[in-house]
Amino acid sequence: MQCLPAPSRADLTVKPRLLRHLSLILLFLLLVLGCGYAAYHISDRAGIRALAENGERQLELNARAVESEITKYTYLPSLLELEGNVSRLLLAPTAYRRHHVNMYLQGLNERSGSLAIYVLDPDGRVIATSNWDEADSYLGEDLSFRAYYQDAIKGRPGRFYGIGSTTGEPGYYLAHGLREGNRIIGVAVVKVRLDALEERWQRALLEAYVSDENGIIILASDPMVRLKSVRPLDDATKERLARSLQYHWAALEELQLFNRSPLDEGIEQVSFATAGVPANYLLQTRRLEDTPWHLTLLSPLQEQRSAAMSHGMLAAVAAALLAFLLIAWNERRKVIATRLAAREALQAANDELERKITERTADLQASNERLQAEVRERQQAETTLRQAQDELVQAGKLAVIGQMSTSIAHELNQPLAALRTLSANAVRFLQRGALDVASSNLQNIAELVDRMGKITASLRAFARRSGDQGEASLQQAVDAALLLLHPRLQRTRVQIHHAFTETRLNIEQIRLEQILVNLISNALDALQPQTDRQIWLSGASEAEHYQLEVRDNGPGIAPETRAHLFEPFFTTKPGEQGLGLGLTLSASLAAAAGGSLTVRHPEEGGTAFVISLPYPREPQA
Numbered sequence: 001m002q003c004l005p006a007p008s009r010a011d012l013t014v015k016p017r018l019l020r021h022l023s024l025i026l027l028f029l030l031l032v033l034g035c036g037y038a039a040y041h042i043s044d045r046a047g048i049r050a051l052a053e054n055g056e057r058q059l060e061l062n063a064r065a066v067e068s069e070i071t072k073y074t075y076l077p078s079l080l081e082l083e084g085n086v087s088r089l090l091l092a093p094t095a096y097r098r099h100h101v102n103m104y105l106q107g108l109n110e111r112s113g114s115l116a117i118y119v120l121d122p123d124g125r126v127i128a129t130s131n132w133d134e135a136d137s138y139l140g141e142d143l144s145f146r147a148y149y150q151d152a153i154k155g156r157p158g159r160f161y162g163i164g165s166t167t168g169e170p171g172y173y174l175a176h177g178l179r180e181g182n183r184i185i186g187v188a189v190v191k192v193r194l195d196a197l198e199e200r201w202q203r204a205l206l207e208a209y210v211s212d213e214n215g216i217i218i219l220a221s222d223p224m225v226r227l228k229s230v231r232p233l234d235d236a237t238k239e240r241l242a243r244s245l246q247y248h249w250a251a252l253e254e255l256q257l258f259n260r261s262p263l264d265e266g267i268e269q270v271s272f273a274t275a276g277v278p279a280n281y282l283l284q285t286r287r288l289e290d291t292p293w294h295l296t297l298l299s300p301l302q303e304q305r306s307a308a309m310s311h312g313m314l315a316a317v318a319a320a321l322l323a324f325l326l327i328a329w330n331e332r333r334k335v336i337a338t339r340l341a342a343r344e345a346l347q348a349a350n351d352e353l354e355r356k357i358t359e360r361t362a363d364l365q366a367s368n369e370r371l372q373a374e375v376r377e378r379q380q381a382e383t384t385l386r387q388a389q390d391e392l393v394q395a396g397k398l399a400v401i402g403q404m405s406t407s408i409a410h411e412l413n414q415p416l417a418a419l420r421t422l423s424a425n426a427v428r429f430l431q432r433g434a435l436d437v438a439s440s441n442l443q444n445i446a447e448l449v450d451r452m453g454k455i456t457a458s459l460r461a462f463a464r465r466s467g468d469q470g471e472a473s474l475q476q477a478v479d480a481a482l483l484l485l486h487p488r489l490q491r492t493r494v495q496i497h498h499a500f501t502e503t504r505l506n507i508e509q510i511r512l513e514q515i516l517v518n519l520i521s522n523a524l525d526a527l528q529p530q531t532d533r534q535i536w537l538s539g540a541s542e543a544e545h546y547q548l549e550v551r552d553n554g555p556g557i558a559p560e561t562r563a564h565l566f567e568p569f570f571t572t573k574p575g576e577q578g579l580g581l582g583l584t585l586s587a588s589l590a591a592a593a594g595g596s597l598t599v600r601h602p603e604e605g606g607t608a609f610v611i612s613l614p615y616p617r618e619p620q621a
Contacts, residue, residue: 021337024330028323035319040312047304048282052267055284055299062208063295066197066219067288070172073192076112077152077176080188086119086128090178090186093127101128112190115171119178120187124149127186143189145244148175152187159291161194161218163248170195170218194219207281207300213292214241216252228255230296257283269301280305470508471616474500474548477509478537481516485524492524492533500539503546505613507593512613515589515597518582519550519609525573526554526607544614545595551608556601565599586611 080086083104089097105117109130116138118129124144131137143149148158158175171191177184201208201221209220215231227250233241238252259280261269268283282299423445429438482489482496489496505512520535527533536551557565561572568584587597595613602608 017333018337018340021334022341024334025338025341028320031323032316032320036312036316039315040308043308043311044305047308048263048269048301051282051299051301051304052264052284055282055297058206058299059284059286059295059297062197062201062206062297063286063288065200066210066293066295067290069194069197070288070291073112073114073172073174073190074157076108076114076117076190077174077188079108080117080119081176081178086178086188087180087185089128090119090121091180093121098128102130102132105130106132115169115191115193117188117190120144120149120189122153122184122186124153124187146173147244147246148173148189149187151175152177152189153184155184158187158189160246161212162246163250168248198223207298209296209298210288211294211296214246216241216247217255218293225255227251228253230255470511472505472507472509472512473502474505474512474539474546475502477512477516480513481520484513484517485520488521488524492527494524494527494533494535497534497536497538500537500548503539503541504616505546505593506616507589507595507613511589511593515586515611516550518586519611522582522609523550523552523554523607526552530554542612545612546615548611548613549608550611551602551606553606556605557599557607562599562601566597 083101085097085100085104089101101119105119105128109115109117116130118126118131118138120143121127124142124146126138126141126143129138132139146160146162148160150158151160152158152175155177158173160173160175161170162173163170172194173189173191175187175189178186178188197210198219198221207221209217209222209225211217211230214237215229215233217225217228217230220226227247229252232254233252241247241252242249255272257270257272258278259269259271263269263282266285269280270283271278271280280301282301283296284299285294285296287294426438426442426445429435478498478500523535524533527535532553534553537548538551539546539548541547558572566583566587568581583597590597590611590613593613595611598610598612600608600610
């Protein structure tokens with residue numbers, strides 16, 4: 001029987017010694033980390049308190065500046081109540097009084113440094129304004145939907161921040177109801193600029209913003225956060241704000257603040273990304289007097305955190321030196337144990353790293369496969385969409401040809417009847433020996449055949465499928481469209497004016513012809529009820545685009561239908577005269593070529609559609 005050797009005494013003492021060494025190392029690390037963390041925590045708390053105290057002073061100072069900027073114009077609206085011409089204009093408006101009030105408001109606006117001063121009648125319409133002689137004058141604008149008007153007409157002070165619906169320029173509005181006896185006869189409004197505060201903050205390298213009663217940032221040292229929400233907005237609130245046009249068409253996205261940690265009342269520690277780089281800030285907020293607004297100050301914590309980290313590292317180094325001196329006498333016995341522990345730790349870390357690399361590689365492969373599948377699905381969806389669009393374009397072409405079928409048949413029947421008569425006469429003249437007359441008849445037959453060939457060739461070219469790429473001749477497209485519509489133009493007796501130059505455009509030829517056929521056909525339909533029928537084709541170059549306008553002198557488009565012009569299958573034509581696809585397809589074709597199709601409604605009447613298309617790209621060398 002074989003006996004196993006008994007373990008030696010040295011083997012029994014290795015493990016307790018190793019545990020003792022590991023315990024000493026653990027205590028050393030805990031001591032170093034504990035001292036470093038304690039020093040970091042104490043320094044961080046002290047730094048935050050100092051930063052908060054300084055921020056409180058900055059907050060108070062800038063709050064007073066904002067309140068002063070807001071209140072220094074409050075006297076201006078009520079000042080107009082003292083001007084007799086304003087009251088007389090509201091009670092009995094005339095052009096002479098309006099001119100005098102406009103000049104007075106213009107001078108008052110220049111002296112006060114405000115953006116604009118204007119007067120509204122009881123219905124909320126601007127009857128006099130300081131910018132009466134500018135292109136974007138407020139004169140005649142209906143501002144009854146604005147909150148400041150609704151407050152002032154009821155005798156309350158109107159205070160409102162918003163973006164102008166005419167100029168798109170932000171400002172602070174102060175409104176005052178103008179009284180005549182015991183009744184309010186109008187409203188005086190002063191629009192002032194507050195962006196001087198933003199410039200002052202930027203020069204002082206101060207990060208701050210002001211949010212209004214809706215939680216929307218209206219003033220900010222960083223333009224990227226302006227018109228963002230400091231709190232989540234539900235769909236109903238967004239819909240209400242969008243209808244009010246207070247912020248014009250801003251998306252009102254939420255300002256993304258992360259890791260919010262309240263420290264005291266009105267003080268938080270937050271994180272968010274500025275210029276794409278995440279950073280930590282001390283956020284302090286206070287409400288401004290006499291307004292529902294809040295001023296928020298953001299103090300960066302980077303320098304304070306760096307100082308606290310330096311203090312923590314110094315404390316950790318000092319603790320490490322002290323511990324090293326205490327255990328220096330045992331250094332010799334710890335060398336072997338330390339090397340063994342380091343080797344084991346290195347091996348474990350290496351194994352863990354290899355395991356993580358394997359897992360990460362597998363995850364990346366799976367993600368890559370999913371991404372490739374999504375790319376294939378997207379490409380398939382784009383191909384399907386493009387095919388559907390091409391089919392819809394082809395359907396629009398055939399619909400136009402179908403609508404013109406009667407006119408085309410009539411246009412072809414006349415030459416056919418003439419051919420039958422001329423051919424019969426030519427036979428008789430040949431039998432009689434009248435060769436000159438027969439030759440003349442044959443020549444007329446050849447001309448009629450050429451005419452019919454041009455009509456059928458235009459129809460074939462218009463009906464064939466076309467691609468996305470290509471260049472088009474504007475003059476050729478106009479000539480082809482007028483040739484297709486020639487029967488209707490003869491019946492309608494419309495006068496067409498040309499005011500454009502020949503140019504090459506970055507769109508396929510047939511697609512440009514289809515757009516022109518759709519627009520000219522719509523103009524002919526609009527001109528049908530009247531006797532004076534005129535169509536203007538005028539063009540102009542704008543930067544890298546060429547704009548062609550198709551305008552008629554018809555009755556125009558009713559205001560209630562203007563918003564639906566480019567909706568698919570929307571038509572105002574009776575019966576089956578229209579599918580409601582012409583304008584939709586035309587706008588889609590223009591957009592696919594990198595251009596656009598818009599509509600304007602001239603004051604003199606009629607309707608004008610503007611096609612904007614880019615010039616062909618020059619080939620790269």
